Structures are given as C-alpha cells and as structure tokens.
Amino acid sequence: MSDDLVLIGRKTIRQEAEALVSFVESLDDSFSKACRRLMGCSGTVVLTGMGKSGLVARKWASTFLSTGTRAYFLNPAEASHGDLGLLRKSDVLVVLSLSGETEELIPVLRFAAESGVPCIAVTQNPESSLARQAETVLELRVREEACPLGLAPTTSTTLMMALGDALAVTLMQERGFSEKDFARLHPGGSLGRRLVLRVETLMHTGDKIPRVAPTAPLDEVLLEMTHKCLGLAVVLDGAQVHGVITDGDLRRAFQSNGPRRDLCAADVMTSNPRRVPQSLLASEARELMARESIQQLLVDSADGQLVGVVHLYDLLRAKVQ
Numbered sequence: 001m002s003d004d005l006v007l008i009g010r011k012t013i014r015q016e017a018e019a020l021v022s023f024v025e026s027l028d029d030s031f032s033k034a035c036r037r038l039m040g041c042s043g044t045v046v047l048t049g050m051g052k053s054g055l056v057a058r059k060w061a062s063t064f065l066s067t068g069t070r071a072y073f074l075n076p077a078e079a080s081h082g083d084l085g086l087l088r089k090s091d092v093l094v095v096l097s098l099s100g101e102t103e104e105l106i107p108v109l110r111f112a113a114e115s116g117v118p119c120i121a122v123t124q125n126p127e128s129s130l131a132r133q134a135e136t137v138l139e140l141r142v143r144e145e146a147c148p149l150g151l152a153p154t155t156s157t158t159l160m161m162a163l164g165d166a167l168a169v170t171l172m173q174e175r176g177f178s179e180k181d182f183a184r185l186h187p188g189g190s191l192g193r194r195l196v197l198r199v200e201t202l203m204h205t206g207d208k209i210p211r212v213a214p215t216a217p218l219d220e221v222l223l224e225m226t227h228k229c230l231g232l233a234v235v236l237d238g239a240q241v242h243g244v245i246t247d248g249d250l251r252r253a254f255q256s257n258g259p260r261r262d263l264c265a266a267d268v269m270t271s272n273p274r275r276v277p278q279s280l281l282a283s284e285a286r287e288l289m290a291r292e293s294i295q296q297l298l299v300d301s302a303d304g305q306l307v308g309v310v311h312l313y314d315l316l317r318a319k320v321q
Contacts, residue, residue: 012146016158019142023159026141027166033136034120035170038069043090045071046117048079050104052153053096053122053160060094060164067172080107087112093119098140098156100128109133122163124156138163199285200278202318203299203308204230210309211236212245214266218253221245221265230311232296235269241298241306243269275300278307282320285310 038045045064049057057073064071074083084107087093093112095105100123112119113133121134124142131137140163146154171177210228212221214235225233225247235242245268253268275298276285285297289312299308 012154015144015146016155019155019159020162022143023141023162026139030136030138031166034138035167035174037092037118037120037136038094038167038171039174041070041090041092043070043088043092045069046074046087046091046093047071047096048074048076048093048105048108049096050076050102052157053098053102056157056160056164057094057096059161060096060168063164063168064171067168068175068177069168069171074108076102076104076108079104079111084108084111087115087117089116091117093117094122095119095130095134096122096160097128097130098124098142098153100125100130102130105130122160197282197318197320198278199276199280199282199297199299199310200308202282202314203278203310204228204314205308208309209234209306212265213237214242214264214269216265218250218263218265218268222250225250230296230309232309233265234273234298234306234309235265236306239305241273241275242266243271244273244296244298245269246296273298275306277302282310282315282318286312286315286320289315 045061047057047061047064048054054073054075061071061073072086074086087108093108095109097105100121109119109130111117119134121128121130121137122140123130123137124140125131126137126139140156140159142156142159144150145152145156146158208228208230210224210230210233212224212233212235214237216224216235221233225231225245232244232246234244243266245265249268249270253263274288274292274294276288278299278301280299289295289297295312297310298306299310301307
C-alpha cells in the first residue's frame with residue numbers, strides 16, 4: 001500500500017518536472033517584451049488573479065518585492081468595490097488567469113484600458129478575452145494537469161510559479177540587484193542576521209574588554225579573565241595590542257612551569273592575535289572562528305584601534321549561522 005502511495009507521488013512530481021522542462025523551450029520574445037515593460041515601469045507592478053491563480057499572483061508580488069521590483073497584489077473581488085483606485089497610469093498590470101475568462105477580472109481590465117495602464121496576460125488560452133486585451137501574452141502551454149481528473153490546477157500553477165521566478169530573477173539581474181540590496185530588504189530573521197548583522201553590534205567594548213599590561217603577573221591575568229568572563233585577556237601597552245592570553249595559554253603555562261611567580265603576561269601571551277574590522281559581518285566572523293578553531297576575535301576601528309572583543313557565544317546567542 002505504501003509503495004503505491006509513493007508511486008503516485010513520484011508520478012505527480014515527474015509529470016510536473018517534465019512540463020517544466022518543456023516550458024523552458026516555449027519562452028520566446030513575448031518574455032523579453034514583458035521584461036522590458038516591467039523594467040520600464042515607473043510606478044508599481046500590480047499583480048491580480050482569482051483562486052489558485054490569485055495565490056500564485058500573491059507569490060509573484062512577494063518575490064518581486066524582495067528582489068527589487070516594486071509590486072503589490074490587487075484582489076479582483078475587492079477591486080470593483082473601491083480598490084481600482086490603486087491603479088495608476090504609471091503602473092503595469094499583470095493578470096494571471098488559466099482560462100483567460102475569469103469574470104471578476106472584467107472590471108479590472110476595463111478600468112486598466114480606460115486609464116491607459118499596460119497589461120501583461122499570463123494564461124493558457126491565447127484566444128481568450130484576457131489575451132485579446134493584453135499588450136503582451138505569456139502563454140502557459142499545459143498539455144495536461146497532474147490531477148488525474150484534469151480539474152485541479154496543478155501542473156499549470158507550477159508553470160505559473162516558475163514563470164514568476166524567471167521574471168523576477170531576470171529583472172534583478174538586469175537591475176544589478178546585489179547582496180547588499182537584498183540585505184537591506186531582509187533585515188529580519190536568520191537571513192537578515194546573516195546579511196546585515198555586524199560584529200560591532202555584538203562586541204564587548206570599553207571596560208568590558210579584559211585588559212592587562214605586558215608586565216602583569218599571571219595571578220592578575222587570571223583575575224581579570226575571571227572577572228570579565230570572555231575567556232581571554234588582551235595584553236596592552238597603552239593603546240598598542242601586544243597579544244592575547246586565552247584560558248588555554250594559562251593552562252599550558254601552569255602545566256609547563258608550575259605556579260611560578262616570576263612569569264608575566266608577556267611570557268605566555270600569543271602575539272599577533274586575529275583582529276577583524278568592526279564592519280565585518282557577524283556570519284563571516286563565525287566562519288572565521290570555525291576555520292581557525294578560535295572562540296574570540298579582537299575588533300578594530302577603521303583606523304586600526306582596538307574597540308572590542310567578540311566571543312563565539314555572542315554569535316550563538318544572536319543565532320548567527
């Protein structure tokens with residue numbers, strides 16, 4: 001029984017995958033025309049559709065927004081009750097309808113035509129009333145739905161979804177949309193933390209930095225490290241960094257030399273510690289720590305002065321991946 005269920009699932013996915021491969025070759029100059037129209041839009045790309053097509057249109061709008069194309073979804077059922085006022089001549093209307101004969105779209109298309117708003121149609125019926133009213137038609141060539149009854153939009157909506165992604169990716173590349181632009185639009189969540197959060201927002205600064213002089217005896221170093229709880233002490237002569245002493249450095253010193261009172265910070269420190277700019281992405285700091293098997297980084301200002309210390313635990317608490 002379970003094998004039969006798996007076979008049905010595989011058949012459905014395979015059918016949609018094959019339709020996608022075939023769809024690749026069907027893209028023609030109408031796709032280029034649509035891209036140029038969307039690139040030239042000085043207003044907003046307005047997406048609309050009913051039912052499953054409406055759900056896909058919402059996804060198009062979301063993807064466009066997140067990749068640098070201003071867009072919103074217009075519910076056609078609400079449009080004729082006042083929302084048509086959102087449409088402006090500077091906008092581009094993109095209408096998704098498999099049949100091209102969706103009744104709720106009629107007022108939207110009429111208003112767009114009267115207002116001079118250019119229309120792009122996405123439909124599997126190039127002879128439909130929607131296609132006839134559109135400036136550009138993006139045809140969905142669907143031989144059959146994955147639904148065995150041929151009723152539920154399945155393969156067709158998969159192609160619709162892929163077409164929206166293709167448009168969004170083409171537009172973002174043509175606009176030179178960068179990782180920096182993406183980060184600016186995605187400040188929240190794990191993605192935002194990876195692309196936006198910098199070590200300067202997580203580092204310990206001022207009196208929270210464990211500091212000792214090069215001549216400090218080891219018991220003083222131990223007290224400073226214990227008090228500041230960062231697992232290291234920065235060896236400083238004024239503002240100049242000479243090195244760092246970690247928990248491991250202290251353990252190795254005591255194991256090798258015993259409790260000798262003639263040893264000082266300079267005798268056990270690690271010279272030339274790893275230092276990073278305060279503008280470094282927190283995600284890059286974590287990658288650096290993992291690569292070099294260290295848990296702390298000294299953080300410098302733009303002019304090379306020590307301004308902070310960031311610990312691996314700071315990155316973990318901030319859920320930096």
